[in-house]
Amino acid sequence: MSLSRETIVVIITFALLAIVPFIASLTEVPFYLDLGRRMMILAIGALSLNLIMGYGGMISFGHAVFVGIGAYVVGICAEHEIVSGFIQWPLALIVCAAFAFIFGAISLRTRGVYFIMITLALAQMMYFLGVSLDRYGGDDGLPLIEPSNFSGLIDLSEKTSLYYLVFVLLLLCLWICKRLVNSRFGMVIQGARSNEARMQAIGFPTYRYQLTAFVIAGAMAGLAGVLLANHTDFVNPDMMHWTRSGDLIIMVLLGGMGSLAGPVVGALVFILLEEALSGITEYWQLIFGPFLILVVLFARGGLLGFLEKRKTSEGEGD
Amino acid sequence: MTEALLKVENLRKSFGGVLATDNLSLAVETGQIHAVIGPNGAGKTTMIAQLAGALSSDSGRVLFDGEDISALAPPARSRRGIARTFQITSxxxxxxxxxxxxxxxxxxxxxxxxxxxxxxxxxxxxxxxxxxxxxxxxxxxxxxxxxxxxxxxxxxxxxxxxxxxxPKLLLLDEPMAGMGAEETQEMVSILKRLKGDHTILLIEHDMDAVFALADKITVLVYGNSIASGTPDEIRANEEVRTAYLGEEGTAN
Incomplete structure (x- = not known):
């Protein structure tokens, strides 16, 4: 059995991520730890977006809203002295799933550009709600006085522990996505992306499956938000801003839409470039923009698709 | 007489001012191949879409297996045993x-x-x-x-x-569209094999194929059935000839 190039890239990527804490302590640059964590958290967000955008054909321009809601649940709980992660985290996922259900139910009534605009509008609505929440910091955001507490199981104020927790959760999310995409459910959402009229004609009520995918993606993005709150010790409305949603879309496009590990690679490259380029100039997007255009023009499948040999038969068995 | 698997009663559909389906009634009997022919724009594909549920009808009823399915969406009709193919490959x-x-x-x-x-x-x-x-x-x-x-x-x-x-009923919308002679021949033999086990409503422009396959033929002109009968009856029908000749005369 030979490994596909995607598998090789995934193994190398995770091997590198696994040794980041060692590099950080050897070189005594704790910032690397911070950078790696941020990459992986956003990779979870991008993975979740890829589920609906890459596999389901639902281009949500408001996906960061679920990251923000997840983070706010942690922040608001902490504000009310509910610091147990066993309460915060499941609650965050449930709240995100509930919001995703409502937002999905509304936006999935539409298609195409209208879907994009409605997801954008709903997310911006939540952004402004966050701004107006004076009780929870409003525009300035809400500092997280204490990270989620797992009663001695794992100490998240210890930054290396948090790093490896994020690492494991990213792997877990990747595995969940792999199973989902290759299940009956996954075939239905991919079929609906490919040809919805045909799906209806062969007997699939597609709406309920798309909505379910939207809810799963919302909950997974919520997990990224929970981690982000613990990572930055801070929650603010900017997390829900439409530019954050745009970043997630770019990560997915950059890594390879509809490929399993593409969003992970995309998130990593995005953050790396952002760091490297903003060191050169304040207007780093000036360089990043053309780079993105080149990737989209010459590597339609993103960076991973570029590495992968031209697919002849993607569905061949093992 | 055998029971009709599909019964269409006074079906109507208009797009703006154009009547695509005009008071159409027909019955497809179990086990038969029922062909629907007609000039371009006669409303054949509109009819298929109405039967499959992809288009809602303005009025009229569609009865399938004795049940009124007029208000059902495509997935629900598929579940009851109606399958369709598309004129443009889908x-x-x-x-x-x-x-x-x-x-x-x-x-x-x-x-x-x-x-x-x-x-x-x-x-x-x-x-x-x-x-x-x-x-x-x-x-x-x-x-x-x-x-x-x-x-x-x-x-x-x-x-x-x-x-x-x-499916109990196959709605085939021009399965031979765009095919060469050899491929058409193969499709005819495929449909012949399906005959008997399946009830088929067939829309087709290839008259050789239609007359080789159909037990019954309905001729559609401007959304309305102008004649219905066995292939021999249709061949002999004066009105059908005029409809087709007329179309050729004013082709643009």
Whole structure:
């Protein structure tokens, strides 16, 4: 059995991520730890977006809203002295799933550009709600006085522990996505992306499956938000801003839409470039923009698709 | 007299001021191939869309197996045993031929809220799918991505997907459209094999194919049935001849 190039890239990527804490302590640059964590958290967000955008054909321009809601649940709980992660985290996922259900139910009534605009509008609505929440910091955001507490199981104020927790959760999310995409459910959402009229004609009520995918993606993005709150010790409305949603879309496009590990690679490259380029100039997007255009023009499948040999038969068995 | 599987009563559909389906009634009997012919723009595809539920009707009723299905959406009609093929090929181009058909099998094997098990190894889906591919002569092409199949093979795949839903009634919208003589011949023999086991409503422009296959023919002009009968009756019908001759005379 030979490994596909995607598998090789995934193994190398995770091997590198696994040794980041060692590099950080050897070189005594704790910032690397911070950078790696941020990459992986956003990779979870991008993975979740890829589920609906890459596999389901639902281009949500408001996906960061679920990251923000997840983070706010942690922040608001902490504000009310509910610091147990066993309460915060499941609650965050449930709240995100509930919001995703409502937002999905509304936006999935539409298609195409209208879907994009409605997801954008709903997310911006939540952004402004966050701004107006004076009780929870409003525009300035809400500092997280204490990270989620797992009663001695794992100490998240210890930054290396948090790093490896994020690492494991990213792997877990990747595995969940792999199973989902290759299940009956996954075939239905991919079929609906490919040809919805045909799906209806062969007997699939597609709406309920798309909505379910939207809810799963919302909950997974919520997990990224929970981690982000613990990572930055801070929650603010900017997390829900439409530019954050745009970043997630770019990560997915950059890594390879509809490929399993593409969003992970995309998130990593995005953050790396952002760091490297903003060191050169304040207007780093000036360089990043053309780079993105080149990737989209010459590597339609993103960076991973570029590495992968031209697919002849993607569905061949093992 | 045999029971009609599909009964259409006074069906009507207009687009703006144009009546695409005008007070159309017809009955398709179990086990028969019922062909609907008519000049371009006669409303044949509109009728198929109304029968499959993709288009709602302005008025009239569609009775299937004795049940009024007029208000049902396409997935619900599919569940009751109506399968359609599309005039313009409508398949999943990114999937392999086998995956295309397996998905159609899956649609009729309970709900699909199954998130964990690898679908490609499910014999429950792939075995019937492979059998359907065999029926239409695509067994050897199962693992080819649909995009890379020929036009004729796309048309065969359409039929296989429809068959995989185990339908009582097949609505075939010009299955021979755009086919060469040889491919047409093959499609005719495929449909002949399906005859008897399946009830078929066939729309087709190829008159040789229609007269070779049909037990009954309905002629549609401006959304209305102007004649209905056996192939011999239709061949002899004066009104039908005028309709067709008239169309040729004013072709533009």
């Amino acid at each position: 398949i999943f181009y990114e999937f392999t031929a086998l995956e295309n058909v397996a998905l159609a099998v899956q649609a009729h094997d309970g709900h699909s809220f199954r998130f964990w098990r690898e679908v490609r190894n499910e014999g429950r889906l792939t075995d019937p799918a492979q059998a359907a591919l065999e029926t239409v002569g695509l067994a050897g092409r199962a693992n080819i991505v649909a995009r890379n199949l020929s036009h004729g093979e796309h048309r065969q795949l359409e039929i296989a997907m429809a068959l995989a839903t185990k």
